[in-house]
Amino acid sequence: MTERKPPGVSFETWVDRQIREAAERGEFDNLPGAGRxxxxxxxxxxxxxxVRQKMRRENLSYLPETLVLRKQAEDALAAALRAGSESEVRRIVADINEKIRDACGRPLSGPPLxxxxxxxxxxxxxxxxxxxSR
Structure with a gap:
């Protein structure tokens, strides 16, 4: 359907004709979800x-930066408490603290950090x- 609407023909009539001809050619047959x-x-x-359907179909998600960082901090704390050694706990905490300090020094999208x-x-x-206690 790349042709232009002819001059002198109302838009509705032209569109109706395009739809009718496509239906006659069977272009609407066997569409997903037909009859439902x-x-x-x-x-x-x-x-x-x-947008939501596209993100669901593509298995995408989006959270504002502040919420992502809050979730990362929560996950880091849980990981630190499950760590196998004190040095691992301190490394996990240092990594998330670096991200938090970086975020506090610049404007972020989303709710307050x-x-x-x-x-x-x-x-x-x-x-x-x-x-x-174990």
Whole structure:
């Protein structure tokens, strides 16, 4: 359907003709979901529906930088508490603290960061307490 609308023909008539001819050629036969109701018809209107569908189809996700960093800090703390040695705990804490300090020094997208570097000594104490309680 790359042809242009002829002059003097109303747009609606031209479009209707294009659709009718495509249907006659069978271009609408065997389309995915034919004969079934639209899946999201009962859901509330979302103007970004196509973005969400594309991201779901492509298995993509997006979080603002601040939320990503909060999740990384949470995961780092959990990893530090499961670590096998004190040096590993301190390395994990140092890595996430570097990211937190870097983020605090520049503007980030998303909600406020509200995150401070972890206290490495406190994390080591918590790690030791968990190991001794096993």
């Amino acid at each position: 109701p639209l899946a999201e018809l009962a859901e509330p209107y979302d103007e970004l529906w196509w 509200n995150l401070v570097p972890l206290d490495a000594d406190q994390v080591v104490r918590d790690w030791r307490d968990r190991r001794s």
